[in-house]
Amino acid sequence: xxxxxxxxxxxxxxxxxxxxxxxxxxxxxxxxxxxxxxxxxxxxxxxxxxxxxxxxxxxxxxxxxxxxxxxxxxxxxxxxxxxxxxxxxxxxxxxxxxxxxxxxxxxxxxxxx
Amino acid sequence: xxxxxxxxxxxxxxxxxxxxxxxxxxxxxxxxxxxxxxxxxxxxxxxxxxxxxxxxxxxxxxxxxxxxxxxxxxxxxxxxxxxxxxxxxxxxxxxxxxxxxxxxxxxxxxxxxxxxxxxxxxxxx
Numbered sequence: 428x429x430x431x432x433x434x435x436x437x438x439x440x441x442x443x444x445x446x447x448x449x450x451x452x453x454x455x456x457x458x459x460x461x462x463x464x465x466x467x468x469x470x471x472x473x474x475x476x477x478x479x480x481x482x483x484x485x486x487x488x489x490x491x492x493x494x495x496x497x498x499x500x501x502x503x504x505x506x507x508x509x510x511x512x513x514x515x516x517x518x519x520x521x522x523x524x525x526x527x528x529x530x531x532x533x534x535x536x537x538x539x540x
Numbered sequence: 541x542x543x544x545x546x547x548x549x550x551x552x553x554x555x556x557x558x559x560x561x562x563x564x565x566x567x568x569x570x571x572x573x574x575x576x577x578x579x580x581x582x583x584x585x586x587x588x589x590x591x592x593x594x595x596x597x598x599x600x601x602x603x604x605x606x607x608x609x610x611x612x613x614x615x616x617x618x619x620x621x622x623x624x625x626x627x628x629x630x631x632x633x634x635x636x637x638x639x640x641x642x643x644x645x646x647x648x649x650x651x652x653x654x655x656x657x658x659x660x661x662x663x664x665x
Contacts, residue, residue: 467651469585476635476655477585488653520585524639524649528601529575531585 429453429523433532439540446508448535450521455501458525465525468497468506471534472517480519481506513539542566542654544636549659556626556663562619562636562656570594570614573639573648576621578632579658588634589621592645604630626663633658 430453440446456465464484469477479488481497484504494509508515516539521532548560562574576588589600589610598610609622619636635658640650 465649469652471585476658477652478655479651479653482640482651522585522651524651526649527587527590527599529587531587534584 428528429456429526429530431521431523431530431532433519433521433535435535436533437536437538439538440508440511441540442511442513444511444540446511446515446537448506448519448521448537450499450504450506450532452502452504452523456523456525457501464500464504465523466497466499466504467522467524468495469520469522469531470515470517471520477520508537511537511539542638544638544654544656546634546636546656546659549634549661551662551664552626553665554627554663557622557624558626558661560621560623560634560636560659560661562621564617564619564636564638567638569612569617572641573650574612574619575637575639575652576610576619577635577637577652577655578630578661579635580629580632583632586632590639590648591619592648594645597646623661626661628663631661631663633660 432451434449466484468481471477485497496507518534543565545563575590591598591610607625612619636656637652638654640653642648
């Protein structure tokens, strides 16, 4: 199984500032035949199901604010939230869909400082 | 609008059985691979199982293989998870989730684009 490791486990950022969450996979999730990273980011607010933010490592889902951006390739990925807003308080998960079982990171809890 | 509504959760004793349902609407259900993902209280997300559009291909996490069965009724637009020999560690909110469309009926590697609200399964005596 591919192990996904996020850092940090929790993060406190001031409103309007930048939040950065990292995720590392135990093996590459870059598929050489199409040069796509089989990697996604999700946001989960308390009492709600996860919500898709980013897929193919950097493609923003429709309706997701452009302050959310994803980057990285291979085994190292980053979710950046530029200009943190109060509604961004949530747990963020990375996920690989390169192989079964699809696996998630342990989550990063984002709070307001 | 895509909607996924789970039901069937509840309290069950260790060793017992339970069947979860996920009613789908707002899309052509039979064309999509569907998954179950669970989340233990206060913990992270764990993939459980998947099934292809016509129900001919299924895959399970090692932790549930031989105990859980995923199936679907495309005439009723409903996904199911039948759970046997339940253990305390199966206690979790169970989400059904749709993945982005993929045309291959034998293999699909895409992201979860829609999730249900979840149903809580508690295994305890």
